[in-house]
Amino acid sequence: MKIAVLIGGLRFDSQRRIMNGILEKAVFDGTDVFIFTCDSWTYSSPYYTKGETAIFSLPDLKDYDGVILHGDTVYDKSVISELVKKIREARIPCISLNVKYPGMLYMGMDNANGIYGIVEHLLQVHRAKHFAFISGPEENMDSTERWESFRKALADNKIPFDNRYFYYGDYHPESGKKAVGYFYDLPGAFPDAIVAANDEMALGAFYKLKELGYEVPEQVLLTGYDNAIVGRNHSPRITSVERPETELGAKAYEKLRDVILGKEGSEETTLKSHLIFTESCGCHDSEAEPEESFRMKMITDKLHVTEFSEIVKSSSADFTGAPTFEQLLAEIRRYIKLINPNEFYMCMCVVEDSYQTDRNYEITGKTQIEALSQYAPEICIPLIYRRGEFENYGRFPVEKFLPDKYTVAGKGRFYTVVPLHYQDRCYGYCVIGNSRLMMDSELFHLFIMNINNALENLRKQSMLNSMVHRLNRMWIYDTLTEVFNRAGFFKFAPNLIHEAIDRKENLFILFLDLDGLKSVNDRYGHDEGDAFIKAMGMILRQLHGNGELVMRYGGDEFVVMSKNYTDEKAAGYIRRIERSIDEYNMTSGKEYKLGASMGYSLVEPEEDMKLEDLIEVADQEMYKVKKAKKERLKNQQP
Structure with missing residues (x-):
């Protein structure tokens, strides 16, 4: 069996846990999973968003037995509309996570009770009076539901809310900092309770509060959502809502598998969330992780960050300094060997010579570097790393995604596919096979960005060489x-x-x-x-x-x-x-x-x-x- 997973922001805790749930069941069953993901967010420029989300146009969904769509992690309505259309045209079963689409099976997690319970707890246990709310992105389903639940909890308890104390964030810590700065500049009393739509924004809010001289929870009660690793290992630990994300991923896969095999199942499933009241709202931390486990994780993470940050920093200089495509490939091989993923495929669009048509002109390097607004009809793979060795592969149709020899069916393998692009210029895509690098490493996506920047640097250099060549020809x-x-x-x-x-x-x-x-x-x-x-x-x-x-x-x-x-x-x-x-x-x-x-x-x-x-x-x-x-x-x- 072969399924596709369409999801954004795979490196974030919530999406990572969902994917872990899917893979745990799928790999055990021998199902092959192809994960198409990008890192586009609400603050991204339209050009960058277009380049990132182009990855969702890559899979030919007719080649898959089913698909899991996490549409709430892709913040571009037109992209989601096109994906929904493609899924329907493919006539394959689809499980939609957290967002309901007509004709698709739905599986989600309860948002309403989580935020509602948080607000009631702050009101009834801690006697909070003046609230502020840091929302997620405006058109994000999860953040909308959390905002509506927040308002309902206050209304049910007859507590008025000043809409000036509402702020749209983007789920990143920096937007939590900006929100607190915005609340601080408002005239009148500062809020005594700040409810954030996720833990990352709550942490950003915490450090801005500390900068402004406010103590948590003594002066300001602070809560988050999702029970992310950063929140539950913080001091003070962030009061939050734990959603059954791993369970969601596992059950979504099981439901999709059953439908593919012809078994009937309910069209809608909603899993309950779990409230965690802890230090940031003034409660006793009864669910803290064992200190030894926490310390081991901190050391492991520190070693990884130290090692990988050096790789990211050095590769940035070495990649952008490569004068030709062949030399860039040599540098990428060197760093891939250091990272040592199970499999790595650098897939490039095949672009015929379009602007370097003058006689006797030699382009820089052996491979044409040019950008497209979408994937080319043909792909080549100048760099393949598998079984500890390097190889390459010539042209093949883009619909194949990877040549058959690299995707042996029914082995419980999984592939993560990320775009290669600069702004809206499409160069190709990378495939990481049987490796959790994109899920477990916060820095690996920066390594891919270094490749993107180097490709753009070569393109510009090639364009400049072509222009100089043309000018020279015009002169002589x-x-x-x-x-x-x-x-x-x-x-x-x-x-x-x-x-x-x-x-x-x-x-x-x-x-x-x-x-x-x-x-x-x-x-x-x-x-x-x-x-x-x-x-x-x-x-x-x-x-x-x-x-x-x-x-x-x-x-x-x-x-x-x-x-x-x-x-x-x-x-x-x-x-x-x-x-x-x-x-x-x-x-x-x-x-x-x-x-x-x-x-x-x-x-x-x-x-x-x-x-x-x-x-x-x-x-x-x-x-x-x-x-x-x-x-x-x-x-x-x-």
Whole structure:
């Protein structure tokens, strides 16, 4: 069996516990779990949010037996709407966590009784009178339910609430700090009880209160929600509500499994929460974790943070300093070896060359780096780490997500998929196989961000190189014929002259003038006249092979310079031009014929020789040829 889990913010306690519940049951059953996750929040820019949430467009849900959707962790309505639509179109069973969608099975946790019980406790046990509420994001279902339950508890107890003491947070500690600062600046008495919609915001509030000189719980009662690790191991321990998140994940998986296997189940299930009254509201801490267990966890976490923070810091410098994609891959391999996940796949969008089309331009590195607004039709994997060894894999359709050889079905494996992007520019995705890095490490997502930033740095460098290259070409190349213009020719010709002097070789200078350009312009228009000139440039480029410098000297005039020529070799070169002109005229389909008059000179070069003088000599030879042509045509007329 194969299921997808669509969830945001996997590194946070609540989502982590839900995933632990899902995986505990799924792995035991031999079910393969594919976790698509991102880290977009309400404070993120729209561009960053688009880049993060693009990961949810990646899975082809028709390839899965079922899906678990935690829509309340993705704060973009349009993304959720598209996901709901995709799930319905896939016609596979879906368990929706905490949010009800028509046609989907629902499993959630009680929010109302938790906050309601907290408020009643503060009122009845601690005699709180003046409340403030720090909410989660405005359109988040959990935070909305907690806010409504808070208001109902006050109303049922006939306690008025001043709406100025309401603040929208984002579940992060910093928003808890900002909320307390906002309450402090309001005129009137400071609240004696602050209810936060989660423990992280409660902790942020605690440290801002301490900064302002308020003691918890002596002067301000403080509560949170979710019974997160940071809250229950804090001093004072945060009064909170423990939700059965691990149980939710386990039961959601079991219900999905039963539906897939054809067993019937209830469409809605709501699990009860558990109130925990402890030190931050002035109660006795009867459920504190054993000190030895707490100390061991603190030491383990400290060691992990110390080690991983060094990896994150060093990799940031090494990744962004890599001048080419190949060197970036080498640096990523080095750090992946240090981190040593079970499996790691760096999957990149295959982008055809779209802006570096100029001839003879070499891009930085061996792989094209360009950003898209969505995943490319084809993916490649330049970096794979599995079984302690590195490998790579070529192109495959994006619908496959990973090639079949890397996803052996029915083994109880799990894969976490995160986006590679910079703002709304999509580069690909990373897959972490059979590893809890994205769940258990607060810092691993920063490591992925370092890769993102390095890819963007390479893209910008590649763009800059392309622009510089184009500017250089505009300066030294004729844009119509793609041979040198005067600036380019006069820049490189002295080198050729000095080589000829050093090697005591002749200089060959050919002057070519098109025949009949004026009549083409007059009869067919200047666009055809340009095509006439361009065709000659193409012929001279194609015959370039012995170090010749080719220049468009004027409107319909070209100059070719080379060295180590004899009269015989010069005559052979002119014959090749004439044959190419004849071949062009036979295949072009034009009513007019391409033609040219050519003259050349062979010169023993000297140091003080002027380039214009050399060209003038060849020009005079060409003029003799053109004059002779005209005489022959005149004599042929009746």
